[in-house]
Amino acid sequence: MNHPKALTKDQIAERSRGESYQQMLDKESNPVPDSLRESTDTYLGSDNLSVDRYFSPEFQKLEEDKLWNRTWLAACRESELTQAGSYFVYDISKYSIVLTRTEAGEIKAYYNACLHRGRQLRKDCGTAREFKCPFHGFRWSLDGDFLGAPCEWDFPHIEKETFTLPQVKVDTWGGWVFINMDLEAQSLASYLGILPEHFDRWKPENTFKAMHIEKVIECNWKVAWEAFIESYHTVQTHPQILPYLGDSNSQYDCWGDNISRTISPMGVVSPHLDNIRPDQTVNDWLEHGAWLTDQAKVEVPEGMSARQWLAEYYFKHYSEQYQTDLGSFCTQSEIMDSILYSVFPNFAPWAGFHPNLTYRMKPYGNDPQMCTMEIIVLMRFPEGTERPADCGVQKLGKDQLFSEAEGLEGGLGRVFDQDFSNLKMVQKGMHNLQSGEVVLANYQEIRIRHFNQTLDKYLNA
Numbered sequence: 001m002n003h004p005k006a007l008t009k010d011q012i013a014e015r016s017r018g019e020s021y022q023q024m025l026d027k028e029s030n031p032v033p034d035s036l037r038e039s040t041d042t043y044l045g046s047d048n049l050s051v052d053r054y055f056s057p058e059f060q061k062l063e064e065d066k067l068w069n070r071t072w073l074a075a076c077r078e079s080e081l082t083q084a085g086s087y088f089v090y091d092i093s094k095y096s097i098v099l100t101r102t103e104a105g106e107i108k109a110y111y112n113a114c115l116h117r118g119r120q121l122r123k124d125c126g127t128a129r130e131f132k133c134p135f136h137g138f139r140w141s142l143d144g145d146f147l148g149a150p151c152e153w154d155f156p157h158i159e160k161e162t163f164t165l166p167q168v169k170v171d172t173w174g175g176w177v178f179i180n181m182d183l184e185a186q187s188l189a190s191y192l193g194i195l196p197e198h199f200d201r202w203k204p205e206n207t208f209k210a211m212h213i214e215k216v217i218e219c220n221w222k223v224a225w226e227a228f229i230e231s232y233h234t235v236q237t238h239p240q241i242l243p244y245l246g247d248s249n250s251q252y253d254c255w256g257d258n259i260s261r262t263i264s265p266m267g268v269v270s271p272h273l274d275n276i277r278p279d280q281t282v283n284d285w286l287e288h289g290a291w292l293t294d295q296a297k298v299e300v301p302e303g304m305s306a307r308q309w310l311a312e313y314y315f316k317h318y319s320e321q322y323q324t325d326l327g328s329f330c331t332q333s334e335i336m337d338s339i340l341y342s343v344f345p346n347f348a349p350w351a352g353f354h355p356n357l358t359y360r361m362k363p364y365g366n367d368p369q370m371c372t373m374e375i376i377v378l379m380r381f382p383e384g385t386e387r388p389a390d391c392g393v394q395k396l397g398k399d400q401l402f403s404e405a406e407g408l409e410g411g412l413g414r415v416f417d418q419d420f421s422n423l424k425m426v427q428k429g430m431h432n433l434q435s436g437e438v439v440l441a442n443y444q445e446i447r448i449r450h451f452n453q454t455l456d457k458y459l460n461a
């Protein structure tokens with residue numbers, strides 16, 4: 001089969017009708033970080049993707065055996081393991097890992113199973129001085145050393161020195177604690193590639209968790225994941241945001257096997273719309289984001305763009321909130337655009353100086369047609385002040401809407417509900433694809449291709 005090559009010049013011009021994201025950066029008055037100037041323009045072929053990966057139990061089993069236990073996974077925030085004995089249980093697929101902070105301040109992670117008869121040692125999160133199994137009382141220290149059991153005379157065959165809790169790899173980046181069950185795995189730093197360098201400017205480690213929502217969705221975890229790594233669906237699914245989102249101006253990048261990014265410029269009119277005045281762009285945005293406290297409409301001064309107006313507005317708002325002068329160094333892009341990175345397989349952090357959304361998807365139990373999606377908001381706080389406490393998790397069932405969650409009542413909840421309404425219909429529809437394949441765009445859906453190509457590398461290894 002003959003495949004078209006990467007986009008031609010004309011296609012690129014068409015893709016950014018009006019202005020490309022890079023051209024928008026040319027208008028910035030503050031210096032633009034190199035990370036935003038990078039543009040990989042990747043082409044990964046035009047092949048269709050077989051759909052069995054989204055519902056077959058065999059495929060789900062392959063992921064259990066070759067994916068979740070071999071990749072670096074963002075398990076929790078460092079701030080969820082503040083003191084010696086804090087523990088956090090991270091469950092994914094059939095695996096359960098308990099992370100803890102030792103007396104020496106180190107973070108360690110163990111398989112969450114008692115070495116006697118296998119009971120899970122811990123559930124959820126909390127603090128403990130040691131890991132004592134609730135079944136018969138076998139005990140291990142926070143360092144994983146065996147401390148003893150009732151009636152030890154009955155276990156002369158246990159070698160105390162080696163009866164330690166088996167560990168998995170742990171490392172941290174950006175305030176996140178990652179685990180990897182593959183003891184031979186490459187280091188987290190090498191796995192993350194360009195990511196730490198790009199985020200050095202945004203310092204996600206200096207944030208706290210302001211919102212955390214977890215929702216059960218009736219679709220494969222990859223169906224949910226893929227819906228959030230492209231902006232192509234905006235024109236049909238989220239038409240109300242087109243007056244202020246340059247959906248088809250979005251830039252898509254891929255680095256190595258594990259990292260990709262979409263940047264969707266905000267405060268600009270979608271190339272799909274005509275005749276939208278800057279006033280409408282600004283007012284729609286403010287209204288949907290519940291930013292307007294009184295009903296007075298904003299008038300954008302003649303000669304000023306909506307993007308400029310909104311950037312000034314946000315510089316002022318967030319400068320007050322963070323007690324710093326954002327306008328002196330921050331770009332318009334970093335205060336308003338959707339800059340969404342992803343780390344293979346299931347962790348997607350936003351970048352920039354606004355409150356940063358972060359997404360995570362996971363299979364739900366062993367049903368390949370169910371998953372959980374987490375939406376986390378990380379917020380900055382004034383430098384030198386105490387880090388505010390992280391919020392708890394709001395759990396939503398499969399029939400609840402995102403907009404029912406506290407903090408998502410506004411326009412953002414509506415956007416997630418629109419996404420959510422597609423997901424279970426995709427899951428159902430896929431079974432009736434007579435070709436057994438889905439078709440992907442060359443550019444705007446490149447991240448889906450990139451993701452699946454990396455997935456195949458793991459599963460075929």
Ligand code: FES
Pocket residue numbers: 114115116117118119133134135136137138
């Ligand atoms: S299963 Fe844990 S002590 Fe028996």
Ligand SMILES: [Fe+2]
Pocket residue numbers: 227233237238415419
């Ligand atoms: Fe969406």
